[in-house]
Amino acid sequence: MKRNLFYLAAADFTEAVELKPDDKVDQDDLKVALARQQNNQTAATAPSPQITISGKTADEYMQQGNVYYDNKQYAEALAEYTKAAELEPQNYLPYYNRGNAYDEQGKSDLAIADYTKAIDLNPRYDKAYYNRGITYTKRNNYDLAIADYTKAIELNPQHYNAYGNRGIAYSQQEKYDLALADFSKSISLKPTDGVSYARRAVIYCAQGNKELAVLDEKKAIFLGAKLLMKCE
Template sequence: MLSKLSRALKRPAKMLALLAVLATVTGCAMQPASPAASWLTPEPLAVSYRTELAIARLTEILYRAELTDEQSARLYYDRGVMYDSVGLRSLARLDFTRAIRLKPDLADAYNFIGIHYTVSGYFEQAFEAFDSALELAPDHDFAYLNRGIALYYADRPDLALVDFEQFYQTKPNDPYRVLWRYLGATALSATDARAVLKQQLTLLNTEDWATNLVRFYAGMITETQLLNSVAEQLTGPQLLAERLCEVYFYLAKWHDAEQRPEQALRYYKMVLATNVFEFVEHRYARVEIARLQGETLTDDAFAEP
């Protein structure tokens, strides 16, 4: 859902073999698909050479070039985004904080800091960060999404739904916006949420693979059919990992709602195995795991450096 860094395609022969296996998969529609199946096991994405090189170049410029405060802030922010995309959250947070100190009106940096507070369980600090982002950029729709998610995990469903609705209205033909609005609405009324989901489904592009996720929640396709759809029009391991990251997260949420926490946990762990760190689904899979296991979300990395 968030911005993607380009990566070189790897092992095309392996992808052909993968698709051949996919074509033979069958199963009972009413039973959860087995996560042990070879085609369902994600290959963790490796950090690309381009990302490593970009981080090195940004670091060299920051340390050697004569820059204005605004230029430095932008470079710290850019490097923070790079760190975040490879899962180096503490380094990313430090850069976002530096960027804000140099340029206090950098809304995107506040949005990222809010995300990091949310995944670490510091909800009040997350709300402050998202509020700052929206005060600076009222049309920052992803700040609405992320504030809605923070409110959702902080057990404030009525407020969360307001933000999810705002996020949805900006682009009603986006399947992911439909899904997050639905997830927020189910905390208030599962029946009403499902009815609205079916209405919103009619506005989605049937050729968009992500529409299958909404169709599954609407009861139009089975879990097996949804998993099989991952193979549609694949272009390489990058897209495969991204789709698996998404499909496992939303299947985990569904199993959790159906009172199958063990299956939900298995799927959340498969989300993490993709290494698609910058996707919203990967970010919050750890939050879901902690919630299911009754753990407290805290992160000592948020102690002031």
């Protein structure tokens, strides 16, 4: 049992981490946050000009930070996100993005602190819970990871990746029935995701259900996913 699930943790965990750049905040999220801040201004107060540092707005620092992030220049991205946070300390987005950059550098304590700050500023931001859950999982803090994935699911019931990653955490706690349920839910939300079939195949095989494991392996291969192991 342990040998089989080692493959799930070691090989599949890369898949979980690679999901994070897709969750990086885009400019639509930033516009929502800025609009919220503008709506908080009183009608009697004339709108003030955007605050800048060295002539750049928080929006511009965020955009430049995203460019650096996409190019894997994480130190430079951190500097840009920090400037954005200085200009708009009540905006959760710079903290969330900076948390992603810290995580890419392996600075999990700083990443968790920034994700937590983003959550404090916007408790309904499911992406921050999800990414903090990934960081906790990498630290083998499975209870905390499961709590964060569960919150992400509560806020976004269609978040199939959160189900999949929670399934990984459950499998490491040897809660195989819960892991199986989460992988199955992930598949129901996105039937074209071959990785979820590969994950579920490992659990079926570990439970001695070779027939179902082989069916999931075939489905995973058909969808272009790599097998995490082969049930024999």
